[in-house]
Amino acid sequence: MALIEHLDTTKSVSRSASLGGDEARTNRLVDAEEFHVSVPESVENKLDTALSPNRGPNAHKGERGAICLISESCGRRRITYNIVDVLMPVKYGEDDEREDDVQIDHDASFGGFLTFNDRYLNEARRKAYEMDGDIGLLIVHTHGAGASPSGPDNKSDREDLYATKKKLGDVPVAAGIHGDSDGAWHIRGYEFNVARTQAQEASNDFGIHTEETEEATAIRVVGDQTRKLMTTATSEKMGPKGVNGRANRDLQNSTDGLWGQKGQECIAGLRVGIVGCGGVGGILAEWTARLGAGELVLVDFDRLELANFNRSQGATRSDIDEKRLKVEVAARVAEASATADEFHSRKVIGSVCEADRPAYDVLPDLLDCDVILNAADTHWARQVLNDIAYAHNLHVIDGGTILDVDADDVLTPNSQSNIAVAGPKHPCLHCSGMWTHTGMGEDMTHPDHRGYVNNGDGQQDRAPSVISMNGLVASLVLQRFQAIALGVAPEMTTGALRYQPHDATLRWRKDGLDELNSCKADCSETPDIGIGDSVNLDRGEDPELTRDIDDGSLPEPADLPVESSDVTETTAAPTDTHSSREKSLSHRVVDFVRNIASGLLPN
């Protein structure tokens, strides 16, 4: 108790400062457009035990409770509270005089209600304090019927969480209820203006009464697969903000016999990040939209050029002539191909490796995603995405190809396409052989000063690439996406897959004689799971981006509209179900222009 009273509240820097000064990023829960919770499957199982009526420390109690340690991931629009661990409450024997950590108190109007004793709360605060980073608390308990908080719940939660913020600094705090009867979750995050000085104590602008709350609209469980669970605040078919989206049955009847309407609505409820919109990423943008994803976040800073044309999905000669940004073309193609009814795409100009120039920092946009597909073929990008996957509880599905021919122009065994998945319960991308320190160091060096062999005219040789291999990689990435999002192929979720075109073999990579289902014994490449924004990502100045900025070929991100202006029209005629869907003004303007172009209206 004494220790807790003296915790150094200056340890926790203000969250806005910890975001590197990027003001565009959401950092206050109640200002965020979306609030989600994420949990690794292993931690979910632990919480399940803690809240179980039949086993664990709360067994045979009418209401059960536990305290979780949580971190925060601040996206552009979404804030996610990540459950890092569950601190199991202690239940003492009947002969023991000590008080159980979880108590049932009594109130004249409500009868029994659950509280946590001071020992348990302070132990949780101590654990949170001792962890690196801004770690706060989520206090959860069960209700017999439904997951709505009662009056005493609200009062005790508010008091416990305000005291936590006061002791630990500006850390995330939340309270949750799990309904026994319906299995529903209710999770609300709290913000307070915490009084830290005597003057603030005396001011009405500070104190427990300044409480503001926000309810989470989805819980992302990350294990072999990604599952999104509904909460009491989730509306049906609210898209990636919630759990499922609107799928157009007429456009997806070919998948009815595979995962059905429910699976299709699940895909429509996902926001998918695509990093790199070149040979593989351009295909992924179209195919993922066609598969039915609700939203794509497209990331790249490169422009199309003549040498890209032979493998740029959907690009036209005029795109090359105009040197259009790859994200512009990918977004255009995705929007024309989308099958989800309320599809959006977001164009993001920047690099995952970039931290020194906030305008090109894409991390906040990626933290808005439910799954990330990586098609950026650099070691450094893979290293950074790997750390994002573990720290922020996100699956990253990575694919790339190396092509090598001998003197007779025959593909050698060194030619290979690799597809791996990173994130909790998966081997990291380093163990999967997707990046090396040497390669990362080369990527961090200015392109003119790398150890690559130049082709004699001062230009680096372009790495061989062909659309046939890109299509294969994109297909395998997307099949693994289906396995992870829908559970349609459990054997496809975990491990590193390698295709070698010289002998047409597809194999799972091994760790010795065993399949690579987890990191190797000596792996030290992954950060702590779920630590959120507290992770130290190995980012800096992307030298490829520097070159484009120096060339003057890169627009300021503000000069490009970053998001499709409105709901994208699906490619088939609307059915009765959708004919009444209102179109916004901007959508009608687009239709009007299209109709003029096709001669349907007088010009």
Added chain:
Amino acid sequence: MAARPQESSLPDNLQRGIEAVSREYPQRSIEVTVVSGNWVAISLGIFSIAEYGGNPDHDEVELFVRVPKTFPNGNCKGFGACPPLKKVLQGSVNQNASWDPEVQSAVQEVRSDSVEFYSWTWEGVEPSTPDDLLVSMDLAKRMLKEA
């Protein structure tokens, strides 16, 4: 002890590595000389040439190690010398010199003297902790002997 201005802006892992080297070699002046893009040149102090059987034109040389800001992640490669090293037998400038000219010129500007960086690698050493920066001292000495 307060960190030097450039050091304090570096990631924690690299600061910890520099502290480890300074602790292990208190007689040497270990300091961040420049930060150039994603790379950092750290002075490992002054070395007596005679002790290592190198460069006949000078008695002493200051050596630098070039590491990524992301240390221990990323590829550690490159050591620098002020003044440049010369091979004892040939009396010529080493091959693979002027490696990473950006870092080299940045250090040269700070030292106001000739500096050369060489693509001397950390072959056989894969750093995984901040303390592994200690290896740079042995590698630098080896370069003086063998380069």
